[in-house]
Amino acid sequence: MLSLDAIELGVPEVPTAREFYVSALLSPATEDDQTVRLDLYGTGQVGLRDVKELADDLEAGPDTSGFRGYVMSYIVRQPREVQVLVDAAVAQGATVLRPPKKGFFGGFSAVYRAPDGAVWKLAAPTKKDTAPAADPPTPTETGVLLGVADPTVSKVFYTALGMTVDRDYGTKFIDFVPAKGSCRFxxxxxxxxxxxxxxxxxxxxxxxxVLTSRRASRDEVDAVLSVAATAGADGVSTAAEDGSGGYAGRFTDPDGFTWTISSP
Structure with a gap:
């Protein structure tokens, strides 16, 4: 029922953030009156929107400090592609938080903070390169990791909304099977x-x-919001016309992360 189809990031200046992400992720972008959308090669979508406008929509203040409680995830095929993307991000003003390196148990990863403040983890599942880096390096999957009070409790909430658990390591780590073309969560x-x-x-x-799930119909939007309310979500809104011909409502999960549920 619930899938993570897009992640909307609030940024101080949309044109500046657009320039950064197009260069750092080597990703094409489209835009409308409010939002720049980065198409992540069929693995979901990231939207860039003015942080004050996004906060106003949620009736929240735009100020933030310290860790925001989530990390964006970008998975490529091999280590040299991680390095290519980190170098591209740094050239555009990113700050490296963890330099590219081999993992203790496997894989290769790096972490940086984008100029807008979002934290990104780039990773490859292997420690060794087997071919030249793709040009451009395209992700095999993208996603977001949420920092929650207790993953086992949050798992109950999200499985009630129809998500299927993929890997479950109890309080250490839990993720869900991504729907085709959507982000891992x-x-x-x-x-x-x-x-x-x-x-x-x-x-x-x-x-x-803001996390976004796109449903095929208005009935599906209403159904997700109804289940969310029953499962313990806060701030569940009644879905309504969104001003562009669509239909959308919102809820906040038990850890304070906001979801938009929409239909065209």
Missing amino acids: GLMTRAALAKDAGVAAAGTGFPAA
């Missing part, structure tokens, strides 16, 4: 996620992100 404790990203866990204010 995972859960860690806030402290563990911050440590993995190389940042302090403390943080306050607006997280500058």
Whole structure:
């Protein structure tokens, strides 16, 4: 029932953020009156929107400080592609939080903070290169990891909304099977996620992100919102016309992350 189809990031200046992400992710972008959309090669979508406008929509203040409680995930095929993307991000003003390196148990990863404040983890499943880097390096999957109070409790909430667990390591890490063309979605404790990203866990204010699930019909939107309310979501809104011919409503999960449920 619920899938993570897009992640909308609030940014201080949309044109500046557009320039950064198009260059850092080597991704094509389209835009409408409010939002720049980065097409992540069939693995979901990231939207860039003015953070004050996004906060106003949620009736929240736009100020934020410290760790925002989530990490964006971008998976490529091999280590040299991680390096290519990190170099591209740094050239556009990103700050490296964890330099590219081999993992203790496997894989290769790096973490950076984008100029807008979002934290990104780039990773490859292998420690060794087997071919030249793709030009451009395209992701095999993208996603977001949320820092929550207790992943096992959050799992109950999200499975009630129809998500299927993929890997379950209890309080250490849980993620869900992504629908085709959507983003992977995972859960860690806030402290563990911050440590993995190389940042302090403390943080306050607006997280500058909204998670989006796109449904095929208005009835499906209403059904998701109804189940969310029953499962313990806060701030469940009644879906309504969104001003562009679409139909959408929102809820906030038990850890304070906001979802938009929409239909064209």
